[in-house]
Amino acid sequence: MILKKLSELQKLIDNKPVKRLVLAAAHDSQSLGAVLKAAANKIIKPVLIGDEKEIRKLALEGNYDLEGIQIIDEPDIEKTSEMAVKIANKREADILMKGKVGTSTLLKHVLNKQWGLRTGNLLSHIALFEVKTYHKLIAVTDVAMNIAPNLQEKISIVNNSVACLNMLGIEMPKVAVLGAVEMVNESMQATLDAALLSKMNQRDQIKNCLIDGPLAFDNAISLDSAIKKGIRSEVAGDTDLLLMPDIEVGNVLYKSLVFFARAKVAALILGASVPIVLTSRSDSEQAKYDSILLAAATVK
């Protein structure tokens, strides 16, 4: 399947049971707005945990209807995270979302050994972009969680991301392992890891995707550029997933896509027992809404 717009994610959840989303520290205007809008569109059925008085005030200001929405009054932010994670742990919610709580606080509870959402997999971040200048949606990982992943961590990040893209109906996502160059260079670890990942994929040690790398950004997304460089690659120019060498490159690419290319984005944390919507304050309400949509489409 080829998805061109984030709004097409809607097709994937039509005629499926409405997913339950729990929002930790729901007294946050942007995330509350996105959640209530998604609820109104029947994408999710939310549980809001937070300062009820504040939630009602924000809903009134934003002109949102709280009719029939479950609210658990808990003004203590730390406790909202714990409760939200426990709800997801008991499978009473399909999606966890971060509201007005720090990322580290929420993740601390997600990683709790007794009642957290661990699966044994590494947690990783995926961002799915709709860019006008590319012929389909393109995912980028990891721009927010793993700082300088080693080979083993890169394998986990790819596996997380591929499972997510498979859920979206992209059966054999094409994965470009990015480097500064498309040649193998012993002084550039990213190019060496890329070669190893390619070989593991060839030997079926990383499945359900097609990996090539190192590829420079231009060869990864432009067939023309790959041809000019004489690169023969099934991935070049048709990439579904860009694997970043580290968070610095990833984060800068993410932000340049948003700010320079005016790309739309949806993002998730993968690797936990439920998808986690963990957008940052600087993300637009639309990004938050699209992230909820992405989460709903990837619920197992």
Place this chain on the structure above:
Amino acid sequence: MITSLDQLADIVKNKKDKPKLAVTWAQDENTLGAVGKAVRENMIEAYLYGNRSMIEKTSLKLGLDIDLFNIQHVDNEVEAAEETVGLVKSGEADILMKGLIGTDKFLKAVLDKENGLMKPKAVLSYVCAVDVPDYHKLLFITDTAVLPFPDLDQKVAMAEYAIEMAVKFGIQKPKVALIGASEKMSKHFQNAVDYAIMCKMAERGQISPCIMDGPLDIFLACDKKSAEIKGVDTPVAGDADILIFPSLEACNPFYKGLMLFGKGELAGMLMGTEVPVVLMSRSESEKSKFFCIALSCLMVEKNN
């Protein structure tokens, strides 16, 4: 395309400009036997540097006419090494061959930074072309003799040398198998890691011309059925031209096994030098020794 070592020997005979072979400390039966045969078969001109009376004595014993050789008397093996390397360096000889001199003294002269024969920054390695009746083509293997535990750069050099040799035999795009115990990529096996990196280098044209895959075991590399049974998707699948081994201790017993149990013959030489250097073990068969000289004659020819 040259598909057997007999054919190799035929091709390099009777050339108009016969290569000049300089032999270092050439007075033992092994060396003189092979060199004498190559001269008789009109393959080379031989320049023997050694003890004249010893050379004459050995020739007589082998029934070789002394006029087959150009003999230069030298007092000792170190002098012989310096003289012969110098001769090749100045262009008066085209090929260098080790005689009775110790390998360490011989290589010292070859590797000498100022007066030696190494190409700039090159790795010294040894490549063999092996002819075994039970394999459907010639097999180029490396490194049987020089590099004990090649690192990535050295493995790349080994592959490049073997490719260079295979191309000389007329194989336009040799299939290179990087040999391991299994086909899986594991970061715990440095060879597997090196191999994965090399495959990508080959894919990107950084090692060429070739089709490369590895790690592969010998079965996957040289036996088509195994590749089918195992279901491993490899472009080499049972049709390897070149086998790159992870270590000398893996490669050396492999080739000796082929010689002894597989009734194979070989032609081998040092690579990384400015001119072909023939260096063979005394235990090789007469035929293989002759093929080593034939190989050097092929490799000395300039590419058109």
